[in-house]
Amino acid sequence: MTHVEDELNSQPECWTRAAEEAVAHTAALPARGERVAVVGCGTSYFMAQAVAGLRESAGQGETDAFAASEFPHGRRFDRVVALTRSGTTTEVLDLLAGLRGTIRTTAVTADPDTPVMKAADDVVVLPYADERSVVQTRFATTALTLLRAHLGLHTDAVVADARTALAAELPQELVGCRQFTFLGRGWTVGLANEAGLKMREASLSWTEAYPAMEYRHGPISITTEGTATWMFGEAPEGLAGQVRATGGLWVDGGLDPLAELVRAQRLAVAVAAARGLDPDQPRHLTRSVILAP
Numbered sequence: 001m002t003h004v005e006d007e008l009n010s011q012p013e014c015w016t017r018a019a020e021e022a023v024a025h026t027a028a029l030p031a032r033g034e035r036v037a038v039v040g041c042g043t044s045y046f047m048a049q050a051v052a053g054l055r056e057s058a059g060q061g062e063t064d065a066f067a068a069s070e071f072p073h074g075r076r077f078d079r080v081v082a083l084t085r086s087g088t089t090t091e092v093l094d095l096l097a098g099l100r101g102t103i104r105t106t107a108v109t110a111d112p113d114t115p116v117m118k119a120a121d122d123v124v125v126l127p128y129a130d131e132r133s134v135v136q137t138r139f140a141t142t143a144l145t146l147l148r149a150h151l152g153l154h155t156d157a158v159v160a161d162a163r164t165a166l167a168a169e170l171p172q173e174l175v176g177c178r179q180f181t182f183l184g185r186g187w188t189v190g191l192a193n194e195a196g197l198k199m200r201e202a203s204l205s206w207t208e209a210y211p212a213m214e215y216r217h218g219p220i221s222i223t224t225e226g227t228a229t230w231m232f233g234e235a236p237e238g239l240a241g242q243v244r245a246t247g248g249l250w251v252d253g254g255l256d257p258l259a260e261l262v263r264a265q266r267l268a269v270a271v272a273a274a275r276g277l278d279p280d281q282p283r284h285l286t287r288s289v290i291l292a293p
Contacts (some may be wrong), residue, residue, distance in 0.1 A: 008137040015145040022149035028122035034078040043136040044083035046194035053187030085139040087114025088286035161259035175222040177228040183212040190255040195264035202279035203271035223248040
């Protein structure tokens with residue numbers, strides 16, 4: 001079993017632990033009414049998009065998501081939350097250093113022995129969700145679960161769906177597709193973006209991701225036999241039929257959207273195996289992007 005397989009299979013246990021710990025981290029996490037920015041790089045940026053969508057839809061306060069390198073320094077925020085598995089990513093550390101003394105910052109990380117521990121005002125460490133693999137799976141979803149539980153939006157049903165996602169067979173025709181598009185609405189747009197990234201990283205697949213209502217505005221033109229369109233959450237009326245009419249495979253995400261992401265992680269590993277690739281050795285990637293001064 002690869003590192004990434006071992007780690008993605010451990011997600012139900014990680015999520016349960018993070019949800020139980022959420023109340024202990026209340027002071028370090030955004031309070032109701034705060035204006036918040038959530039930042040990250042790569043996978044963590046897409047999780048930031050999901051957090052922002054969840055928090056705003058829950059009426060907890062204005063929340064934006066940014067790639068750490070694109071943070072708008074001219075805007076006012078009450079708190080910035082940085083998601084960083086490694087605690088060493090240059091863009092995140094540079095941003096936190098630049099915000100010190102002006103905006104309250106919180107870092108959610110997996111490693112307590114990294115520079116981010118001193119760079120942020122508050123730190124939440126999830127060491128049990130750390131990973132050996134370059135391709136992120138459990139840290140990203142566990143950090144999102146922590147914040148989801150903090151918002152009061154996590155339930156035991158989410159963990160049950162994750163176990164289902166790990167146990168159920170993947171459709172063989174899905175593994176054989178040559179192109180994959182992932183769709184979301186609201187907070188699940190971030191999950192769709194992350195699913196596409198997992199497929200690119202682990203299996204070198206041609207993938208795209210969009211807000212579901214945007215799919216009709218051009219992207220559907222690539223859909224045909226041998227392509228797959230996967231919906232995270234409830235699909236817009238009529239879209240499934242339109243995709244099927246093209247000859248493309250429609251995947252209707254019936255589980256909790258975060259559990260659907262687990263299915264997509266499994267798909268990435270399965271497609272990698274079918275193509276003779278090692279998902280633990282993704283091309284041109286390292287576990288953390290550390291830029292030279």
